[in-house]
Amino acid sequence: MAFLQLKSIGQTYFSKRTATTALENVTLSVHEGEFVSFLGPSGCGKSTLLSIIAGLLAPTEGDIFLEEQPINGPHPKIGYMLQQDYLFPWKTIKENVLLGLKLRGQLNEEQVSNALSLLDEIGLSHVLDQYPMQLSGGMRQRVALVRTLATNPKILLLDEPFSALDYQTKLKLEDLVSFLLSEYDKTAILVTHDIGEAIAMSDRVILFSKNPGYIYQTFNMPETLKKLTPFETRQHPDYSVMFQQIWKELKNIEENNSD
Incomplete structure (x- = not known):
């Protein structure tokens, strides 16, 4: 069984007059030591799904398991890092x-x-x-x-932790986080809007569509990129190839949602 397993996750928000489905039928397995990125247009439910994995939000449908144990609330083996540092x-x-x-x-x-x-x-x-x-x-x-x-923590959830930083600092932190997670053998899930960041840091990129949010396509990063630091990855020819593939599919999602 996978280290982290999501089974048919759905999330619907109810008001007095409407019901809005943010996520629908999200099924995903993450292996121990893997780095996975969630990528997609705004409003596709990436951060909502991260909150569900963290046990901060109960899904309206489906189940989540960490090491075969259900996640029903905040979990001591799950670390959560946000865009803001929230230092006191x-x-x-x-x-x-x-x-x-x-x-x-x-x-x-x-x-x-x-x-x-x-x-x-x-x-x-x-x-x-x-x-x-x-x-x-x-x-x-x-x-x-x-x-x-x-x-x-056994798994680290990263919700756009570098998005508020200048580009040079962002690149340095990408390398640092990648090094530390590898050194301490941590599993990680990153939510980002940055295609380049997702490619540079991940073993696998999960692309989401929206209305409602669901897994549109999965991209496995080539071995040539996995063995490099994020900074080195951006200089490799295969980086450009992956970028164009993901950019094309993201563009298709945005065009289909604008119809």
Whole structure:
């Protein structure tokens, strides 16, 4: 059985007069250690599906299993990183990093040492006693990443975590996240609007259509790209080939939805 399994997931929002279906019949398996990206037009339900996987939103249809166990609410093995860093401005960087461990009652000497070692690994051990307002956007996102990884999740959910950053910082963080997830053997799902980012970071790209959201097509990245860093991937000839393929299908989705 797959590490993460989604079976016929559907999500409908009800109001007094209408029912809007955001997702329909989403069935997907993700293997341990795999990096998967969700790509598609705005409103196709990518972030909604991520919230369902995280256990923050109950689907109106279907079931989700992590290591063969159903997900019925927030799960200790699932880490969630958002577009905003959501660091507490009145807490130091060290306090922010250790917050997840504290909330889970895991704040022991070993866990603290591991978290601070991770902060040192990404080059931020010198900001332990500083506050979020003293850091750049890229540095704050690195802190948010360490805070998420500190609780040792088995799967990391990334909801457009680089979209608010400048391009150079974004490329650096892509490489950093890719390296850390590989080093610690983590499974990851990324929601993005950026075709290039999806190709550069993923083993597999899932393209969604909308009205309602469903899996339109799956693209498996060639082995020539998988073994490269995200930055190196963007320089490889196969990157352009994949980009054109996905761009064509995304354009078809947008044209069909505009009819």
